[in-house]
Amino acid sequence: MTETIVSRQTGEKCLHVQHKSGLEIYIMEMEGYRSSFALFGTKYGSINTRFRLRGETDYAEVPEGIAHYLEHKLFENEDCDAFAKYARTGANANAYTSFDRTAYLFGCSEHFAESLEILLSFVQEPYFTAENVEKEQGIIAQEIRMNDDEPGWRVFFNMLKAMYHVHPVRIDIAGTVESIRQINADLLYRCYNTFYNLHNMVLSVAGNVKADEVLAICDRLLKPCEDMGLEEVFAEEPDTIVQPYVEAHLQVGAPLFNLGFKLRPMEGKELLRAELMSSILLEAILGPSTKLYTGMLEEGLINSEFDTDSPFTGSGFFC
Structure with missing residues (x-):
């Protein structure tokens, strides 16, 4: 074809x-x-x-x-x-x-x-x-240990572990x-x-x-x-989160944070529509040209590294 x-x-x-x-x-x-x-x-x-x-x-x-x-x-x-x-x-x-x-x-x-x-x-x-x-x-074990010491990687997977009970997306x-x-x-x-x-x-x-x-x-x-x-097949994932907040202490110049929203899993066209809508909404609410973004930047609550995205979607998960 x-x-x-x-x-x-x-x-x-x-x-x-x-x-x-x-x-x-x-x-x-x-x-x-x-x-x-x-x-x-x-x-x-x-x-x-x-x-x-x-x-x-x-x-x-x-x-x-x-x-x-x-x-x-x-x-x-x-x-x-x-x-x-x-x-x-x-x-x-x-x-x-x-x-x-x-x-x-x-x-x-x-x-x-x-x-x-x-x-x-x-x-x-x-x-x-x-x-x-x-x-x-030995090579991959060293890579895993390096990821554990990388603040951006660590804060992201800590967020996923706080959101997901059993779905393997919570694992490195x-x-x-x-x-x-x-x-x-x-x-x-x-x-x-x-x-x-x-x-x-x-x-x-x-x-x-x-x-x-x-x-x-x-x-x-x-x-x-x-x-x-x-x-x-994936184990049935509850709609609830595991815990609302988690923190870890590492040596960083400035604190890092991830804020996640756990939604029910979707597939096919429904998933595509949800991904597009999420991207549009995030840009409209928190994009660089919005008042909320510029206000937080001026108050020092965020810096130029701040970003939003919804790429973490797939079989059995959407966040």
């Missing part, structure tokens, strides 16, 4: 392709741009710790932090690190894991086709061994030092084969690109797979 999506506001066009491999592909040719960008992502993040596939009776439960762990390990294969390959094409590559997604991305001004081949290849070629998995534990995306000790190569392969199925993934490309070239590379490199009928 192929369709062209046209923006009513700008007239810009985006090609949407449901590839025969199962992958959803979005390609936006942007005339006049010199740079090109690509993102290869899966609908798999830190909250996806309980799941089953079609035909399975019991739900599998995996340790917290395994999605982030998998992201770290996927850059390595038997030949070399993917970053070493990107260095030869000049692409600037990165990756991230959030609550409900993991993405691998790059930007470049030349050698786009070669960089796209690297992206599609290493994400589809996992290589986990007992030795390389164990080696990564990287997991805990204790939870990552349970991760092994077999568990990584189990999660990879479950969530890195092309039916659960998206490729998005934009900039100085040609759709025909992108699709030709996809036809050559994507490995068709069966839709496994993934089903995720």
Whole structure:
């Protein structure tokens, strides 16, 4: 299936392709741009710790932090690190894991086709061994400890823990030092084969690109797979919060605070509408041009770092 999506506001066009491999592909040719960008992502993040596939009776439960762990390990294969390959094409590559997604991305001004081949290849070629998995534990444990000492990160997750009783959004995306000790190569392969199925993934490309070239590379490199009928489940989360206030003492130049509002979970178009309405309301009430914002700034109650947002939405949570 192929369709062209046209923006009513700008007239810009985006090609949407449901590839025969199962992958959803979005390609936006942007005339006049010199740079090109690509993102290869899966609908798999830190909250996806309980799941089953079609035909399975019991739900599998995996340790917290395994999605982030998998992201770290996927850059390595038997030949070399993917970053070493990107260095030869000049692409600037990165990756991230959030609550409900993991993405691998790059930007470049030349050698786009070669960089796209690297992206599609290493994400589809996992290589986990007992030795390389164990080696990564110390690195990620250090990252977790650093996050615990970072005031902005700490105040945010303290807020989530005060809001959510059981939903895994309350846990650090990287997991805990204790939870990552349970991760092994077999568990990584189990999660990879479950969530890195092309039916659960998206490729998005934009900039100085040609759709025909992108699709030709996809036809050559994507490995068709069966839709496994993934089903995720979350423990029932009460509407109430855990506690109204929490504080922690760290060495900072000025106090930090987060104020959160817990709403019932939503999905589909209802979720999209709620996200848009929340963004508009926050800008109208507390945006930089409002009297409330300027008044608080003049009184020294906030500084220029003050911000509002509602990006923390997903399966089973909205705040």
